[in-house]
Amino acid sequence: MKALQGVEGRVEWADQPTPACDVGEIRIRVAAAGLNRADLLQCAGLYPPPPGASEVLGLECAGIVSEVGAGCDWKVGDRVCALLSGGGMAEEVVIDARHALPVPEGVLLHEAAALPEVYATAWLNLFQLAGLKPGEKVLLHAGASGVGSAAIQLCKAFGNPCWVSVGSAERLSYCEALGAQGGVLRGGDELHSLRDFGPFDVILDPVGGDYAALNLELLARDGRWLNIGLMGGRKAELDLALLLGKRIQLIGSTLRNRDDQFKADLMHDLLQHLWPLFAEGRLKPQLARSFAIEDAQEAFTALASNQINGKLVLLVDDSLS
Structure with missing residues (x-):
């Protein structure tokens, strides 16, 4: 698969090993990934991922479930968005199934990539x-x-x-x-x-x-x-x-280095308390602009300018949206 990595302060869309999907995990075919300041810091060599996390950039994504490990309630074809410790800016990502949420009612798939983090x-x-x-x-x-x-x-x-x-x-x-x-x-x-x-x-x-x-x-x-x-x-x-x-x-307070159970509990809270508010129109994604993954460097530069209102998203696979 192809994935985005920080190389000497710049980003590079290159081949990476495809991760295996184990018990309690799901594989997501990524439609889009949200861009966060943590990605800028990691790219600059100032914020390494936690031990065991992917070196690939991206702390949130949205896409389609393409594989389901044993013990998971998700189904192939489900539309999800997910909170990650890394790895979202890739064609595929494998995650703890508890860290994914259904795309909220009324929200487009690429918009959902801007929600979890x-x-x-x-x-x-x-x-x-x-x-x-x-x-x-x-x-x-x-x-x-x-x-x-x-x-x-x-x-x-x-x-x-x-x-x-x-x-x-x-x-x-x-x-x-x-x-x-x-x-x-x-x-x-x-x-x-x-x-x-x-x-x-x-x-x-x-x-x-x-x-x-x-x-x-x-x-x-x-x-x-x-x-x-x-x-x-x-x-x-x-x-x-x-x-x-x-x-x-x-x-x-930090979030990225919290343990899996903490994040699972947090995502459950979002599903219970916040996700209904999207259906009611009381919460909305604040998506300033989307960039093709090939233009990722332009997106990183835009975020670093501190002139963006809301969120930027990288489009990995437009056909899924």
Whole structure:
């Protein structure tokens, strides 16, 4: 089979061994794969896959089940999307059958490739780890990103007013159209204008670095700060007296290196709590653009520009859509 790998900072669509399908696994003929910032980092040599995971890029995909291992409830021909530790940007991928979900009603197959990673991340952090309750206020840094776009919709669906920080007025308008109450542009002193909307009960932060001190200031008593990325750097100076005085919970969170059972439970939660909302039209894929797999390098460059609202998808097999 052919698959996409990062080679010296660039991507290469090349022949790779076809994986075997074992007990409890399914083989998916891939129609499309979602592109995430983790793929950029892996391609640059900064984010190796967990031990035992595929070296092939791609943390989510959608396609058609083509083989079913013993002990699985799926059938050949089922339309699925899947959360992966790697391997999605390939003609085929073999996964733990529990990490796949049916394509939501009303969602096209290539659109479904943009769902598993961002909705799993948003649900895990906001509702499982932070225990977000109806009415609590949320701040989403990088609100126009794939995770931010999913998180805004979840906040709206579950009764949580949310605000965002973004890079441009156009991106702020995009977030407001999805359901954000408002927000600010990053840069200079504009971030400090978030004080006008706070204090916040939960902050979802993929930036870290120099946002850290501001997060402490903006959080309410008993606030929860979920750090899910380091786009702004890995080091920060914190006023721990403020952390203690407000009883703030600082939670470092990743998804890719969670164990198989954790991911299976998480996907079950998505099926139960979120998938019906797609059928109702309350949640929608936020697909900015699709690229042919042969144009993968262009897609990676586009994502690295930080100008994309929502998600990018690589089309592996157009005939399946």
